[in-house]
Amino acid sequence: MASRQSADAAVPAGERELLSAGDVARTVARMAHQIIEKTALDSGAEHVVLLGVPTRGVPLARRIAERIATFSGVTVPTGALDITLYRDDLRQQPNRPLEPSSVPTGGVDDALVVLVDDVLFSGRTVRSALDALRDQGRPRAVQLAVLVDRGHRELPIRADYVGKNVPTARSEDVAVRLTEVDDTDAVLLRRPGTSSGATPGPEPGTEPGTDTADSAGGKQ
Numbered sequence: 001m002a003s004r005q006s007a008d009a010a011v012p013a014g015e016r017e018l019l020s021a022g023d024v025a026r027t028v029a030r031m032a033h034q035i036i037e038k039t040a041l042d043s044g045a046e047h048v049v050l051l052g053v054p055t056r057g058v059p060l061a062r063r064i065a066e067r068i069a070t071f072s073g074v075t076v077p078t079g080a081l082d083i084t085l086y087r088d089d090l091r092q093q094p095n096r097p098l099e100p101s102s103v104p105t106g107g108v109d110d111a112l113v114v115l116v117d118d119v120l121f122s123g124r125t126v127r128s129a130l131d132a133l134r135d136q137g138r139p140r141a142v143q144l145a146v147l148v149d150r151g152h153r154e155l156p157i158r159a160d161y162v163g164k165n166v167p168t169a170r171s172e173d174v175a176v177r178l179t180e181v182d183d184t185d186a187v188l189l190r191r192p193g194t195s196s197g198a199t200p201g202p203e204p205g206t207e208p209g210t211d212t213a214d215s216a217g218g219k220q
């Protein structure tokens with residue numbers, strides 16, 4: 001998938017499109033295939049549940065489940081896991097409304113839970129999600145699926161399924177846009193203060209982790 005520069009009139013100055021709408025769809029499809037394969041979903045041995053982290057992890061989980069159903073014929077239940085009150089930096093975050101967690105009927109006990117989020121950065125959201133999940137039950141195992149891994153981990157957390165590894169500078173921002181929330185599908189890389197035509201890129205030593213077990217297939 002080729003990255004497009006902000007010469008594209010639809011992409012504002014200082015932003016670079018990392019994934020187009022078509023790229024997002026293909027990436028979600030590939031992640032669905034990887035989940036089917038790694039969990040042996042179509043063998044029926046596992047009770048797999050996809051739990052999205054609000055905001056965009058929730059529609060992303062639904063999209064992955066829809067692709068899984070199409071590819072394997074297996075209906076995977078989805079839900080939402082609000083992590084707001086479990087953050088270790090709650091006091092530093094702007095106030096945001098709580099979004100109720102919704103765990104599918106059947107719960108998460110003994111299930112293989114795949115947490116789904118749009119961006120993996122410091123890892124603190126995922127750590128919070130693990131705490132939030134503990135209040136819902138005791139899964140047999142927990143995996144992590146993210147659309148974008150942009151590196152800069154602050155905790156020993158890695159994803160099992162990575163849509164795209166993106167080397168970034170810490171000062172940059174990866175913005176995932178999904179139609180269910182934003183009326184458009186795209187992934188943008190934003191560098192504060194850059195003008196149109198500048199090429200955002202990584203600072204030395206800022207590449208995202210490359211040791212994710214399943215990210216090889218997901219790298220682009």
Ligand SMILES: O=P(O)(O)OC[C@H]1O[C@H](OP(=O)(O)OP(=O)(O)O)[C@H](O)[C@@H]1O
Nearest residue numbers: 054055056117119120121122123124125
């Ligand atoms: O690995 P981390 O450093 O925790 O960053 C990743 C999180 O940041 C974003 O959420 P954000 O808190 O911005 O809320 P949003 O999903 O509502 O945009 C993103 O959706 C991830 O959940």
Ligand SMILES: O=c1cc[nH]c(=O)[nH]1
Nearest residue numbers: 119121172173174175
């Ligand atoms: O770049 C980032 C970092 C955290 N969360 C995001 O959505 N984007």
